Amino acid sequence: MPQPTPLITTEQLAAILGDPNLRLYDCTTYNEPVPPGSDVPYRAVPGDKTFAAGHIPGADFLDLQGEFSDTSAQQFFMMPGVAQLEAAFGRHGADASKTIVLYSIGTMMWSTRFWWMLRSLGVDAQVLDGGLDKWKEEGRPIEMGAPKGYPAVSFKAAPRAGFFVDKDAVKARIGDPSTVIVNALGPQFHQGLEPSRYGRPGRVPGSVNVSAATLVNADKTLTSLADAEAKFTAQGVTRDKNVILYCGGGISATIDLLMLTQLGYDKLTLYDASMGEWARDPALPIETD
Template sequence: MSTAAHYGHPEAIVSTQWLADHLQDPSLRVFDCTTYLIYEANTGRPYRVESGRRDYEAAHIPGSAFLNLQGELSDTSSPFNFTMPSPEDLAARLAAKGIGSGHRVVLYARKNMQWATRIWWMLRAIGFDEAAVLDGGFDKWQAEGRPTQSEIVHYPPATLVARPRPGLFVGKDEVKAAIGDGGTCTINALAPDLHSGENPRYGRPGRVPGSVNVPVGSLVDAKSMTLRSPEVVAGTFAAVGADRSKRIILYCGGGIAATLDAFLLHQLGYSDITVYDASMNEWAKDETLPIEVG
């Protein structure tokens, strides 16, 4: 049997052609998940969160609705952006947006697929397995000259029962406990300048001690905005010591970029993968937590 790298869950990655061919499927639910992070200097915060709704209202894939991650799907009582709500709460919110049993969900974003993989990972955490990410997102769809619309879409409410998968998200205590553990590989999905500490965007510069760097940008082709090949992605993770026998903890700034790394590790057959939800938004500000630079 071949041991060549491959994506083991191809149903969770759909092409623009596949989506174009299935747009009229009545069981399909398509969502624009775009969020923008606006980086502003001297504000005391790493970025300003801006919904992609305005761009959605200007033009979107025909038949697609909009999901506002921060405003509609996150625990806004948390001091950190994008915090995962309880499984039951999230299921209720998604059901209100039209996601339920018997639906096939396709998620897409603009400029960066990580917004789609974030919601894909959240769906997986509550036991919904009929979701996919559009490879290349809206950027590829638009570059190919495919049709768009500006009419706002709302799906009728559905019924979605949470069947939680414990362990897909993790907190700071478990991340701290894993430092120095040879059976765990902790991976930072942020850009190299943030990993090294050269860029102090999140407060104290640096990274979780002992963590390695697989920037989310290294996993996507910058021109086509599509995922890199299984061989390239597998080699990238292998190069930092991410062995399948290890537990993998992924983090970034706010638990978003880390989900694209997590999505691809899942595709490659890794089984013990978790995302540190609050990530550097929490870690860099907590003086009791160790940090490493260089």
């Protein structure tokens, strides 16, 4: 079977809504502010309340931090072990035989994070371009209430190597001409011009900046492939390079990863802990303008 394209439009989703093979998931999380001086950069709050207030008919809800992350880790949203993910996705009725569509509210980064996680497990899902925002803007049907879920299945992962790297791998690649390290945070944080909620301001030395926000249109859909290609190429991101993506917590960088995957880049990896780890570790080098 051919692999599905990473994106699905609202029109395409509407056409398959109600298909018994469809597994549709709201992946929304909210990063809520914490008091100054807190040990964490934000509070990770699942979007179950906004799900109950309105979701695409038939959808289930996935709690990224609560069910699909390593809750013993110091950072939020860290990739857990395969067994935990097999059990969690299985509870929600997802497996490689299903048509899996992911969406989120406000920003696509929560759904693209799940897309990248599933790809690392050998399962190719699709992300709804524009998310619930575009769906509602177009006047499409909305359902309210708690998730009804799907019948549980036995999810068997076929892990793909190289989708995630740690700080040691990133540090070893600094200055390597075969590698480009890309920061998906905003330019003010990349340059270290504003205080960072993650710790020391600045970036991984030598990294370039393709902010995830610059890859998103006003209607919450992703920009054109031509525009994305131009933005990456301008920063020296080319297909012959090994590309390491990072951001604050390994979430918004998955928007960059989805765009690069669509463009045919295949030497891609994510620094999972990102600046949430790097900025707090004084043994790691940091660079500012």
